[in-house]
Amino acid sequence: MNDAFLTELTKHFPQFAEKLLARSDADIGNVAAGASSLDLAELESRLGIQLPESYKTLLRCGREFWLFGGSIQFSFQHPFFHDFQTYEALTPQQKQVVKRKSGGAWPPPSQGMLCFAEFFMEADGDQVLFDVTKGMTNGEYPVMYYDHEDHPPSVRKLADDFVTFIDGFLDYEQWAIE
Secondary structure: OOHHHHHHHHOHHHHHHHHHHOOOOOOOOOEEOOOOHHEEEEHHHHHHHOHHHHHHHHHHOOEEEEHHHOOOOOOOOOOEEEOOHHHHHHHHHHHHHHHHHOOOOOOOOOOOOOOEEEEOOOOOOEEEEEOOOOOEEEOOOOOEEEOOOOOOOEEEEEOOOOHHHHHHHHHHHHHHOO
């Protein structure tokens, strides 16, 4: 399965594929066959939004894959919305955690964004998201990083679009070859 995935990745994301294949530590695993057009239409229907064509192209290469031993996970659970319950609906214990981590600010700043991968750049459990809150620009959503361990949890922009993100993240300091 990895060979077919890497062939498709090289065809559609040559810059990313070249960097990935140059990494002896990439540890590509959990690769699943690419999504069909029907799969993608059903996914968009379930989510109620249009996905960027660039992201759908990646899903056609492989619907699920992990990199670096699971530190980056594009999986069948993705994408999903960050849709937090109201503060009033939290349990007393949850409210204590919110107060301790964010001074009582709720919901987290990722509210309404679409998580498309687990991305443990700074902490296990961090994620990359599409900021869908303002709609698409030129067929793309900005790519954001959700740092859930930050106090308070934070979101910061990584790229204006998915291709810029996928082609560039292996150059980030946290993923650079030492």
